[in-house]
Amino acid sequence: MAPRSDELTRFVREALQRGIPRPEIEQALRDAGWQPEQVKKALAGFAEVPFPVPVPRPVLQVSAGEAFRYLLLFTALGITAFSVVGLFFTLIDYLFYDPAAVPLGPDMWVPGVLWAVARVIIAFPVFLVASWLVARSLRRDPAERGSAIRRWFTYLAMFVAVAVIIGDFVTLVAYVLGGGTTARFLLKVLVVAVVAGLILGYYLWDLRDTERGRRPVPALFLGVAVLASVTAVGAGLWLMGPPSEQAARRIDDRRVEDLRSLAAGVDRYYEQNSELPESLGELSAALPTPIPLDDPSTRAPYRYSPGADRSFELCADFAQPSGDTLVRDSVWTHAAGTQCFTLTAGDKERR
Numbered sequence: 001m002a003p004r005s006d007e008l009t010r011f012v013r014e015a016l017q018r019g020i021p022r023p024e025i026e027q028a029l030r031d032a033g034w035q036p037e038q039v040k041k042a043l044a045g046f047a048e049v050p051f052p053v054p055v056p057r058p059v060l061q062v063s064a065g066e067a068f069r070y071l072l073l074f075t076a077l078g079i080t081a082f083s084v085v086g087l088f089f090t091l092i093d094y095l096f097y098d099p100a101a102v103p104l105g106p107d108m109w110v111p112g113v114l115w116a117v118a119r120v121i122i123a124f125p126v127f128l129v130a131s132w133l134v135a136r137s138l139r140r141d142p143a144e145r146g147s148a149i150r151r152w153f154t155y156l157a158m159f160v161a162v163a164v165i166i167g168d169f170v171t172l173v174a175y176v177l178g179g180g181t182t183a184r185f186l187l188k189v190l191v192v193a194v195v196a197g198l199i200l201g202y203y204l205w206d207l208r209d210t211e212r213g214r215r216p217v218p219a220l221f222l223g224v225a226v227l228a229s230v231t232a233v234g235a236g237l238w239l240m241g242p243p244s245e246q247a248a249r250r251i252d253d254r255r256v257e258d259l260r261s262l263a264a265g266v267d268r269y270y271e272q273n274s275e276l277p278e279s280l281g282e283l284s285a286a287l288p289t290p291i292p293l294d295d296p297s298t299r300a301p302y303r304y305s306p307g308a309d310r311s312f313e314l315c316a317d318f319a320q321p322s323g324d325t326l327v328r329d330s331v332w333t334h335a336a337g338t339q340c341f342t343l344t345a346g347d348k349e350r351r
Helices: 002-017 022-031 036-044 064-095 106-140 142-146 148-177 183-212 219-240 243-273 280-286
Strands: 303-306 311-318 337-344
Touching: 002 022, 002 036, 022 036, 064 106, 064 148, 064 183, 064 219, 106 142, 106 219, 106 243, 148 183, 183 219, 243 280, 243 311, 243 337
Parallel strands: none
Antiparallel strands: 303 311, 311 337
8 A cells, every 4th residue: 555655645746746727736636536535645645845956845643632622522521521421411310300210219229329510520621622732733744634644533432422413313203103202302413413513513514614724613613612512511410409408418318217227226136125225225235236326527426225125216317308319208307406316126128
C-alpha cells in the first residue's frame, strides 16, 4: 500500500512542477480510478505558495500530547453525556411517576442522582478545558486538523452517536407497535435523540468545516451543551435537596439500623430467657456483642419500654420522614420528630 501512495505523491509533485493546475491533476487522477480522499490528501501534501518547485508540507506526526488531549476530551464528553441523560431520565420518572413501571420510590433514586451530579460537575469542566486545549493547539498548528488521531476520534464519536440514535428509534418503533408508549417513555426517547444528535451534529460540522479549511464549530453547540449540563445538574440538586437534608437522611437511616439491632437483641434475649429485659442496659449486659444505645447525632439514649406479654416499645427522634427509603409495609416507617415503635419479641415477619 505504501509504494502506491509514494507513486501518487511523485506523480502529483511532477505534475505541479510542470505547472499543471490542481483541478486538472485532480480530475486526471479521479479518471484513473484514484479515490477522492486519496487525491485530496496527495494534493494537500504540497503547499500552494509561489515557488519554482512544489513545496511539501510537513508530515503530521501523532504526539503523546495530542493523543492525551483527544482521549481526555472524548472521555469527559462520554461521562458528561451519559450522566446528563441519566439525570433527565430521573427527572422524567419523578415528574411522571408510575409505581407500576418504577417500583422504587423517588427517595431511593437519591444515591444515583448524587453520583450523576458529581460526574457532571467534574467531567463537564474537564471537557471544556480539553476543548480549549485542542482549540489552542489547532490555532498554533492548523495542519493538526488533518491528523489521523483527530479523525479517528471524530469518526468514533460520530459512530457511537449514530448507533445510539438508531437504537433509540428502534426502541421507539418497538414500543409503538406494542402499544406501550407513554409520555414518560416519549420524553426519554426525545432526551436520548437530542443528546446524541447534538454530539453527532457537533462533530459532523467540525469534520466538514475542517475539510473546507474554516473554523471548526459554532458557539451554538457549546452554548446548548452548557445549558443542558447546567439544567441537568440543577434538576439533580432539586431532586436531592440540599446537602444538609442528605446528611439528615443518612443519620435517620442510621437510627433505623440502630433500632433494628436493638429489636434483634430483644428477640435474642427473649429466646434465651422467656421474658423481656427491663432496660437497654440489662439487654446490653446480657448480649455477647455490643449494641447501639445512643443516638449517633445527639448522643441521647434510645428509649425502651417493656410491655405486656411479648410487646415492647422503642423510641427515637428523627429529623425527616422516612418517605420511600423503606419497604412500604415496613414497621420502621416514621414521621419527623419523636417516633415510637410498638414491636413483638420473636416476630419473624418484622421488616
